[in-house]
Amino acid sequence: MNMDMTKNKKGSMDEWPEPIVRVQSLAESNLSFLPDRYIKPASLRPNTTEDAPAATNIPIIDLEGLFSEEGSSDDVIMAHISEACREWGFFQVVNHGVKPELMDAARENWREFFHMPVNAKETYSNSPRTYEGYGSRLGVTKGASLDWSDYYFLHLLPHHLKDFNKWPSFPPTIREVIGEYGKELVNLSGRIMRVLSTNLGLKDDKFQDAFGGENIGACLRVNYYPKCPRPELALGLSPHSDPGGMTILLPDDQVFGLQVRKNDTWITVKPHPHAFIVNIGDQIQILSNATYKSVEHRVIVNSNKERVSLAFFYNPKSDIPIQPLQELVSAHNPPLYPPMTFDQYRLFIRTQGPQGKSHVESHISPRPR
Numbered sequence: 001m002n003m004d005m006t007k008n009k010k011g012s013m014d015e016w017p018e019p020i021v022r023v024q025s026l027a028e029s030n031l032s033f034l035p036d037r038y039i040k041p042a043s044l045r046p047n048t049t050e051d052a053p054a055a056t057n058i059p060i061i062d063l064e065g066l067f068s069e070e071g072s073s074d075d076v077i078m079a080h081i082s083e084a085c086r087e088w089g090f091f092q093v094v095n096h097g098v099k100p101e102l103m104d105a106a107r108e109n110w111r112e113f114f115h116m117p118v119n120a121k122e123t124y125s126n127s128p129r130t131y132e133g134y135g136s137r138l139g140v141t142k143g144a145s146l147d148w149s150d151y152y153f154l155h156l157l158p159h160h161l162k163d164f165n166k167w168p169s170f171p172p173t174i175r176e177v178i179g180e181y182g183k184e185l186v187n188l189s190g191r192i193m194r195v196l197s198t199n200l201g202l203k204d205d206k207f208q209d210a211f212g213g214e215n216i217g218a219c220l221r222v223n224y225y226p227k228c229p230r231p232e233l234a235l236g237l238s239p240h241s242d243p244g245g246m247t248i249l250l251p252d253d254q255v256f257g258l259q260v261r262k263n264d265t266w267i268t269v270k271p272h273p274h275a276f277i278v279n280i281g282d283q284i285q286i287l288s289n290a291t292y293k294s295v296e297h298r299v300i301v302n303s304n305k306e307r308v309s310l311a312f313f314y315n316p317k318s319d320i321p322i323q324p325l326q327e328l329v330s331a332h333n334p335p336l337y338p339p340m341t342f343d344q345y346r347l348f349i350r351t352q353g354p355q356g357k358s359h360v361e362s363h364i365s366p367r368p369r
C-alpha cells in the first residue's frame, strides 16, 4: 500500500463523510415531512408501526434456580436455552439476578442524558475510528441512507479501554450507575456463556476461554429513537446481526420497537417487565460452527413516543483469531469460517453500516473441491 492510500484510508476513519445531523434536532424541529436521507426503499419499510405486536413472541426463559446448589431445574432451563439459541438466536430472560432498580436507574439516567440539549452533548461527539461517544450514524459511505436514531457508545472492558473521560458526566449519577450496571452484566454474561458451552457438550468454560478468558471485551451502546414524523417510511435501526459475541438488551419499558427475523417475517418483541433480551452474535455463530444462530433484527419507530434501549455487547478479546471450535468440527462437519480477529471483523459494520446478515454469510471458508 503506498503512502497516499494509507493517508486517505486514515482520513476516512478519522471523520464522517459529511456533517452529522442529530436525529434529536430533526425531531425537535417538528418537521411535517421526513428528510430524504431517512426514507427507506419500499422493500425495507416496516409493514406496520402499530404498537400491538403479533401473538408470537421470542422464548421467555426463567433463570431462577440455574446454578443453584440444588440444581434440580437446570436440565429443563438448559434445554430451553439450547432450543432458543438454535431456532431463534434470541430469547428473554427473567429472574436473571440483576436488580430491577438498577435496570431502571440505568435506563432513566441515559434518558436524562439524551434529553439534554444537543449542544451540551456535542463535546462527546464520536468518530468512525473508535465509535466511542455520541453518534448518529453507523458506516462511512457518503450519501448512505440513514437510520432514525442517535446513540452513545462506550467501553467497559478491557480495563485499558475504559476511559471515564469518554463517558458522560451528566446526570451526576450516570457514571456510577453505568459502572455498576456493567459489572452485573459482565457477570450475567459469564453465566450464560457457561450454559452455551455446556449445551454443546463442551466444558463449561470453553467459550469463555475461546473469547480470551479474563481479557474479553464489553461495551455499551445506548440507543435513542426520537419520535418520527413518518414512521412507516423509516427505521430506527436497519436490519443487521450483531458482530460481537452475545448481546444483552435492556429495552424500553413502555415502547415496543425491536423486531426479530423469523423465517421471512419480522416478529415484534413484546418485552416482559424487567426481562433482558439476549441474542447470539456473529462470533458465537462462528465458534459454534453455525449451530447457534446470530439472527437478523431491526428497530421500528413511531410518531408519538420516543424509545431508549441499552445494548450491552460481550465480545472476544479483539486481537485473537476466532474460528469454529475444534471439538465441533470433523471431516463430515468441516469448519464453515476461516479464522479472523474481532478487530478485523467489526471493521465491516463500522465502514459499511448495518447490512443484514451479509457479513457473516460472506465470511465463509473456501470449499475444497
Ligand code: OGA
Residues within 6 Å of the ligand: 221, 223, 237, 242, 249, 251, 257, 258, 297, 298, 299, 309, 310, 311
Ligand atoms: C443494537 C440493537 C435493538 C434495540 O443496538 O444492536 O439491535 O431495540 N438494538 O434498540
Ligand code: NI
Residues within 6 Å of the ligand: 240, 241, 242, 247, 297
Ligand atoms: Ni443489534
